[in-house]
Amino acid sequence: MRELTRAEEEVMQVLWKLKKGFVKEILEHFDEPKPAYNTVSTIVRILQDKGFVSHKAYGRTHEYFPLISKNEYSKMHLSTFVNDYFSNSFEKMVSFFAKEKSISVKEMEEIMKIMEGEVKKQKAK
Amino acid sequence: MRELTRAEEEVMQVLWKLKKGFVKEILEHFDEPKPAYNTVSTIVRILQDKGFVSHKAYGRTHEYFPLISKNEYSKMHLSTFVNDYFSNSFEKMVSFFAKEKSISVKEMEEIMKIMEGEVKKQKAK
């Protein structure tokens, strides 16, 4: 699957938030300075061509919605990143950030708790 | 700081691996089909303008080296990602991938071990 360009990603972020929306609605959720209506309209049609969104037609107006969830996309995106920067090892990545103190003690404790639960769940099978 | 474009990133990956290198050497580390010498030369000079690399001159030839480490860049890059996709919470991101089973039990156990060490270290202070 392709990666989103910067402009495409901004539109997707709005669509993920809204779940679905008309061009007008998407536009409203942009920060100032807002792009032109047609700019958003074009991008959303490009996203459609690339298979990231689809639409439901109400007469002549289109309500767009994502075909890929934010979670799916982030999963794909992070996989690429982990592959390119941490030789495909999730562990290397997390360890690096833990050591870099980008993760607080509180966060680490929370993560460990969740992982313990997951490990238990996996092993139970 | 700016993000690297696709072509720029490929050159940086080689430079990070080599630590330093002449255009010719960088070129050698590209997979087939290799780009033209001038293509790499141009990209490396763009990277220099953007402040990602610098060079040492030996007479008329230049040996380029990164000004930003792979770790620094990956840190910056992942921060943006975590901010955009996990409302700036590292914990949310890791938890998501743990639950998605993108992280194996073995990896999780390893991560927990490292985190325990880090937590202990932090608390000792």
Add this chain to the structure above:
DNA sequence: GTTGCATAACTAATTTATTCGTTGTATATT
């Protein structure tokens, strides 16, 4: 039904990124 408005589709213009040919110069080779 004519006018005005809203919207999608199309297209043009602009900007940014990518690729590589050409040129000039220094150095090595003969």
Add this chain to the structure above:
DNA sequence: AATATACAACGAATAAATTAGTTATGCAAC
């Protein structure tokens, strides 16, 4: 010194992404 070689610098050509104007059509208001 003439020729060949290697490289950086420059710049042209192309490609990709971004932005927004223009056009066509349908619908609503009058």
